[in-house]
Amino acid sequence: MEREETLCHCMEITKGELEDAIKEKKLTTVEQVQDETEAGTGCGSCVYDIQDLLDEINGNR
Ligand code: FES
Numbered sequence: 018m019e020r021e022e023t024l025c026h027c028m029e030i031t032k033g034e035l036e037d038a039i040k041e042k043k044l045t046t047v048e049q050v051q052d053e054t055e056a057g058t059g060c061g062s063c064v065y066d067i068q069d070l071l072d073e074i075n076g077n078r
Contacts, residue, residue, distance in 0.1 A: 024066050027059025035067065039074050047071065 020033030
């Protein structure tokens, strides 16, 4: 998935925007991402993608 791609369609937030927010604010949980960016607060179908991104960035796999 490229940075330009929309990860949360409900809130129209791209993967890149989330990546930057996670890194800048050192987010570690989906809940923190939801509070900071509103991504994942609509239909909820992107929550697993957010978790994947968190794992990737925070090196949990
Ligand atoms: S696509 Fe992210 S909450 Fe619906």
